[in-house]
Amino acid sequence: NSGTGATIPGSMASALRARLLAGGTAPLVPTFTDGCTQEIEVCVNDVLVYDEEDPSCNDVVLTRTFTATEIAVCPAAAGEGNPSVTAAYTITFSRPDLDDLSADNIEPVVNYELCGTANPTRADYPAPRTQDFPFLEIGGRTFNLTNGDAVCNIGVTYSDGEAVVTCPFTYKFVRTYTVIDWCDPSDVRTFTQVVKVGDTTAPxxxxxxxxxxxxxxxxxxxxxxxxxxxxxxxxxxxxxxxxxxxxxxxxxxxxxxxxxxxxxxxxxxxxxxxxxxxxxxxxxxxxxxxxxxxxxxxxxxxxxxxxxxxxxxxxDGTAPVAICEDGLNISISSGSAAGGVSTGIAILTPEMIDAGSYDDCSGVTLEIARVGADNIATEAYDQELVLTCADLGTVRVGLKVTDAEGNMNFCWLDVLVEDKNAPSCIAPGPVEISCIVARATLPDDIMEATEAELDATFGFATGVDNCDVTITSTISGNVNSCGVGSFTRIFTATDGEGFTNTNNCRQRITVYGVHDYRLTFPTDEEGTCADVPAYAGIAADEDACDLITTDVVVDTLRTLEAGEECFKLRVTYDVINWCEYNTLGQPYLIPRDGDGIRNPE
CATH class of the missing domain: 2.60.40.10 (Immunoglobulins)
Structure with a gap:
């Protein structure tokens, strides 16, 4: 563009553009302008000049000439044509030397992550990578060196040493890089690095x-x-x-x-x-x-x-060890409520059946309960088990052992609940009763009296035991014909285990006599001669415990003493109350009451 001097886009050949870049970012072109034509054609001509003395090693000078020509010719003021103009610059190519060489990228040790062979040869060695070679650094630009290819007059080769096998899949060797400046063969640079080939990754x-x-x-x-x-x-x-x-x-x-x-x-x-x-x-x-x-x-x-x-x-996820006693006998304690109701109990605690339960990490808590034949608890586990007389015999008991983490274990045993205490017997107090009461409430033969009759009349005995007790009794003794005498009741208290009382349990019963009777004597009687009149005997009314007998003696009087009567009968009554009679007392004489009016004479 003649007005601005800028290259018209697309008008520059790509090969020319590459040459004009000259290592920069934009083509290096002089600026041409013209006041008439709109476009200017620019031709480029490069001339290389090599040193005659050593054209391969000395600097090379490039002269680049630009010739600008109007595309549409504009007449000059004087009438002549406008000639082309030229502009030129030179580029000097300085050949590198080994002072431009950099080995900063050569690592002292380089690792190749490979599964190495068992007996490696050089043919098994990995070739160097591009980044493993030294390089030329000139004017801020980097020129890589590769094996067998020279950059200008600089070339590089490498050689490898013998392999040192460190394990079945890993070996190492020394690699030497040699760099030579063919324009100065006396200047040779070498670099070494250790190359490790094999497994360097952990499993x-x-x-x-x-x-x-x-x-x-x-x-x-x-x-x-x-x-x-x-x-x-x-x-x-x-x-x-x-x-x-x-x-x-x-x-x-x-x-x-x-x-x-x-x-x-x-x-x-x-x-x-x-x-x-x-x-x-x-x-x-x-x-x-x-x-x-x-x-x-x-x-x-x-x-x-x-x-x-x-x-x-x-x-601690392990259950504790539960250890029970092999067996246990326990006795019911003594005691009963008034009236003979048993209150005997036994308290069974977990410690009584524990035989050393333990946990490997903590203390344990013990609880006890009744269990069935399948060892399943029939009630909640607790700190004690109350045994009563109803449990006499074998009771299956479980022990629950719990550690601090709540892990639990169990063991079981049979507990023999026994009643080892003999019962005590408390007899009723001694009793005195009249013969009247005895005859009214008891059979004639007291041996035929029932327990209920005896208890109702004389009182009942009380048995004291830790469990149920049964009272039985016997009675001995007698009363005479007057209903007077004594009896002895002997009581026996027997518990469920067959034990009986060892103490003396007796009741003394005394039956005393009561005299209450009435005697009615007959009056005088008379009859005609030779006819004996009828006369009544003694009438005895017994209202208590008396035994009255009458002996009658009749005398016939035919003497002068008989008076005007043909004869007289004198009746004498001997009345004896055998329940009052004794041989020492005087008889009581009751005179005849002939006229029906008591006459003490």
């Missing part, structure tokens, strides 16, 4: 997981329960659920240590060798309850190693 490890609720989802934590017997600790299987693979080695060594309390500064427990493929369980020593850190370290045959940490907790 891949998959650690233990748990699915304690079996829902198919891996739990976020690891929890092990105590299983070390009477020690509050757990044996942990280290090979379960783990695996280790390596990209080269078939043999991966795994060890495990445990840091108590997850304290990495603490002395670890272990190390434990772990092989998940040998079909043998690798188990730790006893790990105490608490939260710890499990560290697996895994190493391949080339010594590549890494570790993975797994926090875990050991919890």
């Amino acid at each position: 891949t490890f998959s650690g233990p997981t748990q699915d304690r609720d079996f829902d198919g989802v891996v739990d976020s934590d690891l929890i092990y329960t105590t299983n070390a017997g009477n020690v509050c600790a757990a044996y942990i299987r280290l090979d379960a659920g783990i695996s280790a693979t390596d990209n080269c080695s078939d043999d991966v060594t795994i060890t495990a240590v445990i840091y108590p309390g997850a304290d990495l500064s603490a002395t670890p427990i272990g190390a434990f060798d772990v092989d998940p493929t040998d079909n043998r369980a690798e188990v730790t020593s006893a790990i105490p309850v608490g939260c710890h850190l499990l560290r697996y370290t895994y190493t391949d045959e080339c010594g590549n190693t890494d570790f993975s940490d797994y926090p875990f907790c050991v919890e």
